[in-house]
Amino acid sequence: xxxxxxxxxxxxxxxxxxxxxxxxxxxxxxxxxxxxxxxxxxxxxxxxxxxxxxxxxxxxxxxxxxxxxxxxxxxxxxxxxxxxxxxxxxxxxxxxxxxxxxxxxxxxxxxxxxxxxxxxxxxxxxxxxxxxxxxxxxxxxxxxxxxxxxxxxxxxxxxxxxxxxxxxxxxxxxxxxxxxxxxxxxxxxxxxxxxxxxxxxxxxxxxxxxxxxxxxxxxxxxxxxxxxxxxxxxxxxxxxx
Amino acid sequence: xxxxxxxxxxxxxxxxxxxxxxxxxxxxxxxxxxxxxxxxxxxxxxxxxxxxxxxxxxxxxxxxxxxxxxxxxxxxxxxxxxxxxxxxxxxxxxxxxxxxxxxxxxxxxxxxxxxxxxxxxxxxxxxxxxxxxxxxxxxxxxxxxxxxxxxxxxxxxxxxxxxxxxxxxxxxxxxxxxxxxxxxxxxxxxxxxxxxxxxxxxxxxxxxxxxxxxxxxxxxxxxxxxxxxxxxxxxxxxxxxxxxxxxxxxxxxxxxxxxxxxxxxxxxxxxxxxxxx
Numbered sequence: 001x002x003x004x005x006x007x008x009x010x011x012x013x014x015x016x017x018x019x020x021x022x023x024x025x026x027x028x029x030x031x032x033x034x035x036x037x038x039x040x041x042x043x044x045x046x047x048x049x050x051x052x053x054x055x056x057x058x059x060x061x062x063x064x065x066x067x068x069x070x071x072x073x074x075x076x077x078x079x080x081x082x083x084x085x086x087x088x089x090x091x092x093x094x095x096x097x098x099x100x101x102x103x104x105x106x107x108x109x110x111x112x113x114x115x116x117x118x119x120x121x122x123x124x125x126x127x128x129x130x131x132x133x134x135x136x137x138x139x140x141x142x143x144x145x146x147x148x149x150x151x152x153x154x155x156x157x158x159x160x161x162x163x164x165x166x167x168x169x170x171x172x173x174x175x176x177x178x179x180x181x182x183x184x185x186x187x188x189x190x191x192x193x194x195x196x197x198x199x200x201x202x203x204x205x206x207x208x209x210x211x212x213x214x215x216x217x218x219x220x221x222x223x224x225x226x227x228x229x230x231x232x233x234x235x236x237x238x239x240x241x
Numbered sequence: 242x243x244x245x246x247x248x249x250x251x252x253x254x255x256x257x258x259x260x261x262x263x264x265x266x267x268x269x270x271x272x273x274x275x276x277x278x279x280x281x282x283x284x285x286x287x288x289x290x291x292x293x294x295x296x297x298x299x300x301x302x303x304x305x306x307x308x309x310x311x312x313x314x315x316x317x318x319x320x321x322x323x324x325x326x327x328x329x330x331x332x333x334x335x336x337x338x339x340x341x342x343x344x345x346x347x348x349x350x351x352x353x354x355x356x357x358x359x360x361x362x363x364x365x366x367x368x369x370x371x372x373x374x375x376x377x378x379x380x381x382x383x384x385x386x387x388x389x390x391x392x393x394x395x396x397x398x399x400x401x402x403x404x405x406x407x408x409x410x411x412x413x414x415x416x417x418x419x420x421x422x423x424x425x426x427x428x429x430x431x432x433x434x435x436x437x438x439x440x441x442x443x444x445x446x447x448x449x450x451x452x453x454x455x456x457x458x459x460x461x462x463x464x465x466x467x468x469x470x471x472x473x474x475x476x477x478x479x480x481x482x483x484x485x486x487x488x489x490x491x492x493x494x495x496x497x498x499x500x501x502x503x504x505x506x507x508x509x510x511x512x513x514x515x516x517x518x
Contacts, residue, residue, distance in 0.1 A: 086404050092460070096461065101408075103398065103412050
C-alpha cells in the first residue's frame, strides 16, 4: 500500500463550546480520489479547512513529501472553497484571478514571473478557460466560476487538492465535466479529496468514500460505504446512491 | 474670457496654486484608496471616519494638542477597532464600522460640547482647499505618494486578499494584517483629506471616482488608473469652476465627482446597447 501524502490523527476542531470535528483519523494517498460525504453540518467543510491549515485544531496533520508523485521536498496543498466565498464583483480578469494562485511565501510583492504566466496559462487551458481569460470574473456562469477556482488551485501545482462542495448549484453537464477533470487529476497522481452531496457521482468516480458525522462513520471503497446495508445508510446518507 | 485665460488666470494667485496642488494630490490618492474601499465593501467605513475624527479633534482641543494629530489618532483608533472587531470578534464589517464610528462620534460630540475652541474645531473638521497651507500641501503630496506606491507594490497581495481572502490564507498570506493595513490606509486618506481640502471633497473623492472607474472597466490596473484620473480631473475642474462661479470649492468638486458616476452609468448603458445590437 502507498504511504499517505497527507495524514491527520485525532483531529478535533472546536468553535467555542461546539465540537465541529472530533478525533478524525484519515490518510490521503497520491493518485486517489476521495469523496467526503455527510449531512449538512456534519463537519465536512471544517475538516477540509483544518486539513488546508485554515482552522486551528487539536491533533496532528502531517504532510509527507516522500509520498508525492513528483517529489519537490514539500507537499503542496491547494484548497478550493465553496463558490460563494470570493468577491465575484471584483474588477479582475479570469487570468489575474487564476494567477493569484501563484503567490507563494517570500514573493508577496513580486509581479507575476514568466513561469507564473506559463503555469497559469496551462491551468486555464486544462480547465478550458483560455478563451475566457480576458473576461471579468463577474461575467462568468456558475460552471465557469467553479472551473476558475479549480484552475487557480492547479496554478499552485498542488500534490493534494481539497475541494469544498464544488458541484453545489451546477447543472448536470457541468458536474459531469468537473468530476471528470478531478478524476483525470487523480489518475495523474494528485490526491483529491472532495466534499460532496452527489452520492451517485461519489460511487462512480471516487476510489474511496469517507462518511462523517463529526467523526468518521465509515471509510472504504465507495460500493461498500454507500451500499444499502452500509454504515452510511444507517445515517441516511446512502438513500440517494 | 478665453478658454486659456479661464484656466490660467486663477492660477496667478498663490492660494489657488496651493489649492490646485492639494486638490490634485487628494484627487489621486483618495480614489486609488477608494478602489479598495469599494471592492472590499468598506464604503461605509470612509463615511464613518468623518464622524469618528470628531472624537480625536475634540480630545486634542481639550488637551491643547495638535488638532490634526488628534484627528489622525481618532482615525487610527477607529481603523484598529474595526479591524479588531472584524478579524478577532468576527463581526460583519458594517456592524463593526457602525459600532466603532458611532461610539467615537458620540464621544466627540461630548468633547465638542465642553470645548472652548469651536472655531478651531470647525476649521479642522471642515477644511477648505482655498485656505490650505504649504505644510498641508506637503502633507497631502506625501500621502498621495505613499498611497500610490503602496498600492503599486502590494497589488498582487491586494488582489488575492480582496478577491478571495479564504484562499489567500491557504497561501500563508496574513490576511488580517492586510485587512488592517487597508483600513488604516483608508483612515489616513480620509483624515488627511478631511482636514486639508474638506470633509465633503475628501469623502466624495474616495468613493465617486472609484465607483465610476469600476463601471467603465473590469481590469484592476485600468480601474486604478481611471479612478486616479477621474479624481484629479474632478478636483481641478471643480476648483476652477468654483472660482469662476463664486461657489464653495468642496461641494462643487463633490458634485462633479458624482456627475462622473452618472456619466459612467450612461456610457456603460450606451456601450451595452451597442453590443446588444
